[in-house]
Amino acid sequence: MLGETFLLECLSSLILIQLLQTSSASHNPQCDPSACGRIPNISYPFRLREDPKHCGYSSYELVCDNNITSLDLNSHKYHVQAINYHNFTIRLVDAALKNDSCSFPQYSLFRYNFTNNFPYTISSYKQRKPRILAEVALPITFVSCPYPFNSSVFSETARCSHKVYASNDSNSSTRRYTYVKAGDLNVTDVRDMCSIDIIVMTSWPFKDANNLSLSEIRGSLLYGFELSWFTVNSSICKKEKSCYLDVDERGSIQYYSKS
Template identity: 40%
Template sequence: MWRERALIVLVFLLHLIHGENACPPSSCGKISNISYPFRLKGDQGCGRSIYELSCENNITLFSLVSGTFHVQAINYHNFTIRLVNPTLQQSNRSSLPCYFFSPSNFTTSYRSYLLYETPNHGSYLTIPWIYGSDHYTEPQHIVLLNCSHRVTGKRTYVDTGGCMNWEWKGYIYAMAGDLIAEDFEVGCHVKLVALTSWWGLDTNTYSYDMMHTALLYGFDLSWLSMICEDRCGPTYCYFNSFSQTLECEKEGRRYWWQPYNL
């Protein structure tokens, strides 16, 4: 009898220590490890409801704001999930995102916990900010513009090469990065703004093929804010890519955790 009681106590203690992390991982299509804080729809008692994924036709889906995105990857090492618009097609350069976002729709994980802000879209996913990373920056814009005339002398305006079969009159151009006032051409109108985290756009030479590849790659969002809140409370918290640790300062002391010990 004492062995049975000891086993019950042990299971209870493990549940207290690991919480929802104790659930076995689920899988769907290319996403082979769906673990805390995520869960598949129907896996009650595992993960968090705000990070619930669904599996349809062997494709992992995540609902964000007012749209449903394909999940391309989940990185539990740096706390990021990569999403892509479901209407984009690898072999169709004229395929475009059906949901339009920019980084301004999200709080950065750096600002969120340095300035004690709450992520502004209600699902505890933020723009990633990783200390010490040499190429991991916030997602970039890709902007499509419809112009009434041909634009010349501006390298940032990339001709889509007749890929677009929309019922737009005039000329269609794509632009990577921020659209600042000095780059804006009179007679052009913004038709689409999308996000990408593809680091290959960090170059001085753009092509529409490159931009479409970037859209197909998708964009990263982070659940670092939730982990920071769990471990550190409302204080300065970040992921250090040099030491591969989550770090925060609380009451004058520094704390850190390896991702696999979270």
């Protein structure tokens, strides 16, 4: 009796494993990785625009132009710096940034642009056991004021002439002084008559986010920011359910449905 029960349990386990493998294979078709410029491995769930339609998801479609991999977010182009399939992150840099010390992003992009959880978030599980959900990017805020001030929170960008707003009549009362802060901004940090110009993101690991130099800010912008695809809505889950990506002991990406 015990022997029959044991054999039945083994048979059930084998059938279950086979079903799981078949389901995974049907939703993760075998496609050769693509490559573009500095990104040598573009594979599931990503795809290049010219890849076969069954490879990857259209929501994770990338573009290869002049040997540069790029991604469109909120109608703006970002260059792909790296894709990490082990922690499910893609690192991006604003394509508008120029190779000079006073080039800054012109459009805001921050955590509130990714609150719908699809196809990207700025949060990912940093540890597997126990899993800890943490943000993979922090904000950088540019503020302009009609007067100069000293602050332990902000760094001044005044030596970049195009970031100091001045009128043609050189009236000092209309001049705008610009400052930048890495990390979350409190309401009390913004002085009277000052305004927030743009908020962008970076994943640069600052040792100390206070009193940063302009070159450090510039370096963090050139490093870029990470987005995660760890939490996704996938067609392999039931309708209106979430799927979670994980890596099995063989290093293969698997999906797990949230009940």
